[in-house]
Amino acid sequence: MQITPDLSRLLNELETLASFSDAPAPAVTRVVFSAQDLAARAYVQKLFSAAALELRTDAVGNTFARWAGTDPNVPAVATGSHTDAVPHAGRYDGTVGVLGGLEAIRALQRSGFRPRRSIELLTFTSEEPTRFGIGCLGSRLLSGTLSPESARQLKDSDGKSLEEALRQAGLDGSLENVRLANQFYHGFVELHIEQGPLLERKGIPIGIVTAIAAPATLRVRIEGSGGHAGAVLMPDRRDAFLAAAEIALAVESVAKATRSADSVATTGVCNVFPGAVNSIPSRAVLEIDVRDTDLARRDVMLSAIRAACEAIGVKRQVRVEVELINADAPAQASPLITEALSASCQALGIEFMSMVSRAYHDSLFLSRIAPTGMIFIPCRNGVSHRPDEYASPEDIKRGVQVLASALAQLAQ
Numbered sequence: 448m449q450i451t452p453d454l455s456r457l458l459n460e461l462e463t464l465a466s467f468s469d470a471p472a473p474a475v476t477r478v479v480f481s482a483q484d485l486a487a488r489a490y491v492q493k494l495f496s497a498a499a500l501e502l503r504t505d506a507v508g509n510t511f512a513r514w515a516g517t518d519p520n521v522p523a524v525a526t527g528s529h530t531d532a533v534p535h536a537g538r539y540d541g542t543v544g545v546l547g548g549l550e551a552i553r554a555l556q557r558s559g560f561r562p563r564r565s566i567e568l569l570t571f572t573s574e575e576p577t578r579f580g581i582g583c584l585g586s587r588l589l590s591g592t593l594s595p596e597s598a599r600q601l602k603d604s605d606g607k608s609l610e611e612a613l614r615q616a617g618l619d620g621s622l623e624n625v626r627l628a629n630q631f632y633h634g635f636v637e638l639h640i641e642q643g644p645l646l647e648r649k650g651i652p653i654g655i656v657t658a659i660a661a662p663a664t665l666r667v668r669i670e671g672s673g674g675h676a677g678a679v680l681m682p683d684r685r686d687a688f689l690a691a692a693e694i695a696l697a698v699e700s701v702a703k704a705t706r707s708a709d710s711v712a713t714t715g716v717c718n719v720f721p722g723a724v725n726s727i728p729s730r731a732v733l734e735i736d737v738r739d740t741d742l743a744r745r746d747v748m749l750s751a752i753r754a755a756c757e758a759i760g761v762k763r764q765v766r767v768e769v770e771l772i773n774a775d776a777p778a779q780a781s782p783l784i785t786e787a788l789s790a791s792c793q794a795l796g797i798e799f800m801s802m803v804s805r806a807y808h809d810s811l812f813l814s815r816i817a818p819t820g821m822i823f824i825p826c827r828n829g830v831s832h833r834p835d836e837y838a839s840p841e842d843i844k845r846g847v848q849v850l851a852s853a854l855a856q857l858a859q
């Protein structure tokens with residue numbers, strides 16, 4: 448079967464999708480349920496309908512675009528990713544999996560292929576943690592990893608609840624109906640940029656993901672006493688930001704102390720209050736991202752960071768409260784998927800390598816309810832979550848070809 452993606456059409460669609468942004472090009476900022484995110488959702492759904500896919504949206508805004516198979520009574524095969532983007536990101540993270548998945552389906556349609564199993568293209572809500580502090584919100588609910596009750600507790604930095612944001616986005620269904628049964632899908636495959644340098648460094652065009660690292664997020668609230676920057680003498684200060692700074696440095700030391708390259712920890716958010724140059728910070732809030740491919744090592748880092756928070760709080764006489772936002776197990780790819788992917792690469796004569804994903808993805812949660820795997824394509828200099836993120840047309844095309852071939856195998 449000859450699968451020929453329409454590359455120029457796909458590149459134009461990626462270009463148009465990138466224009467829905469709250470940051471000037473080449474940066475992309477598209478925070479979940481912002482006006483730009485809603486416009487982007489409407490745009491991709493229009494493309495899904497134009498491909499004669501049956502559309503459905505669930506209560507948290509996950510969308511499902513289905514190409515009905517000849518046998519509606521067997522579980523479908525699924526693919527997909529996300530269209531939301533962290534602030535000042537690039538244009539390929541997530542979108543290659545959504546629009547590349549659409550083009551894989553269109554290429555199969557054009558080839559005359561008729562799937563026995565339906566093929567469903569998913570767009571997940573809020574893969575990025577930007578607004579509600581937790582990543583993969585849509586796929587967590589869909590896989591039962593996050594309960595509707597816990598989701599309803601989520602608020603954004605303006606104090607707006609998830610439910611309020613859903614209502615404003617025109618989504619008024621019950622979160623209880625989002626959960627999909629285990630084995631709802633026969634298999635799930637996500638196409639994504641690597642967000643790292645390995646494929647480019649090795650000159651290999653396709654990565655077949657074997658495992659996805661175990662992510663965790665902490666929120667640390669620090670309460671000092673604040674006061675006048677001129678009047679309060681140094682010995683009398685309980686400066687919340689300086690405690691936060693020490694904690695951030697401790698986070699770095701903890702990750703380095705494991706001596707494993709797979710241990711990473713990042714203090715990506717630091718908010719200081721009241722944020723006046725002549726006021727001693729009375730409060731600070733940190734958000735810390737901790738990951739490792741090895742669960743036990745990841746949990747050792749979490750404990751060490753908690754211990755450092757406590758010690759620094761005592762030393763600096765500030766109140767430190769550590770909240771665990773999420774601590775997820777790693778995911779293993781399913782042989783059903785990895786074998787379909789390697790067979791596709793061999794049939795297409797495309798070199799591939801097996802590798803771990805250090806970034807998390809919606810696949811991490813789909814793996815809880817269905818055999819799951821991922822295809823990686825290179826990104827220039829391994830850069831992602833930056834405006835200079837770039838995937839070449841040839842690499843995107845190969846990713847779509849491998850995806851289309853694997854979907855066809857799995858949907859037979």
Ligand code: HGY
Pocket residue numbers: 574575576582805806807808
């Ligand atoms: O943070 C991640 O790994 C993903 O890009 N959201």
Ligand code: MN
Pocket residue numbers: 533540575832
């Ligand atoms: Mn991302």
Ligand code: MN
Pocket residue numbers: 529540541574639808
């Ligand atoms: Mn992503």
